[in-house]
Amino acid sequence: MRWKRLFKRGPKKPLTVEQKIARRNFISFGTFFVLGGAAFGGWKWLLNSPVEQAGVTGHARKPLRRALNQTELFFRRIFSDKHLVRTYPKSMAARRVRVNSRIGMRDPAFRPEEWRLRVLRSGGEARSEPGGGPLTGPGGDLLTITIEEIRALPKTEIVYDFKCVEGWDQIQHWAGVRFSDFIQHFQLEEQAKKNYVGLETPDGKYYVGLDRESALHPQTILAYEMNDQPITDDHGAPLRLIIPVKYGIKNLKRIGTMTFSDTRPRDYWAEQGYDYYSGL
């Protein structure tokens, strides 16, 4: 009977107030529960969405990794060499500098006096082997640099608020050679035109990838001093990265090798589900 009435032509009776209320309740609550259910379904889908294939990045769910990469692109637009991290007077620097990790620095065979920074100018294998094996393959062009050569370069100091991805921060005092000065001095300008710099510990167990702009930021330093003293072993002696435009996870200790590439070099924490960019 109802259906017949629905299709029957003729003048409509105006709805009573009760009918209007029922009708509007039905439409709005129906929409509410349908959309709410869809949102809940979408959320369940996201929570259980497949994890990305392990590669340069890993362990994150695919849609979330995509979002991280897209968000990186957005915020890279506001990156500028002129945006500097705030600096502090030396007196404010922490005396006891926090040590959070020793990943990549547990190699018992490591001899600080034999340490050399190995910069791969071209060719070869862009990955060092655990134990500090050969870096170059056929046709590789390896530059080997001693700590004395680095110490002879103009020194840049910085006292700034070091920020860990965990959420803590600490004012620390570091000194070394500005990364861009280092590039200039060793005539690596051509290599530094590539999109990324890769740094690894001598044993290859900790490694980071840095976008070119962040690496060449004027406050990025290859540091060999902390609180006016040579860096201690725990903090990455003899040479470590200090890059204030990144979280601590990118501030690699005990740099063994440096490579340049147009694609993202492997990155320890990006493999563990963290944002590859991790820029501040």
Add this chain to the structure above:
Amino acid sequence: MKVIKEKHPLVMRWTHWVNFPILAIMIWSGLLIYWANDVYTITIFGHTFARFFPDWFYKALHIPSSLAEGMAFHFLFMWFFALNGFFYVLYTIFSGEWRLLLPNRRSFKEAWLVLLHDLHIRKTAPPQKKYNAAQRIAYTAIIIMGFGSLVTGLAIYKPVQLYWLAWLCGGYSFARILHFILTIGYVLFFIVHIIQVILAGWNNFRSVISGFEVEEIREPKENTTP
């Protein structure tokens, strides 16, 4: 006789219900992040009154060891949180709804009377339009808080590129404290909000989904006693 009285425009209902799950996800993912450096306490003269948060709390909510996941969720849903908030504010501005929402000169005095009334200390509440004085203050404050979360969040997220925001928030670590306090504020707001909604009853709750309230109007009686 029953009459339909329009109350909440569609945009306000829409943004309200979109915000609810987004804010919940932001608070949850924020907890995943906060856990990695959970240093905040309420400590006065060496006595700790509250610790954010005790272990049982983390365990009950499956919070531990999910920092990377928390960041990934937080930095996705921050976009929706911000966009939905901007949409709401733009709507209130251009529709003129702001006139009913912003507190005015009398609101702060009246809000006290509303509170006394709600606590059953005072019999009458001051006359009101769509929102009473306490609601005007609460619903304006929550928007300012949302904006505060956005600003302090950006200050923590990009403290070098947005150094001026970090400066505005009193520095990086203070911005993180503010961001945390605002979140606690949402939880407290939520508790009071839910209690008020339950006390206000079905008609009021329906208006946030259907948009209208039903009013009983007394029909003029034909037979009047002499």
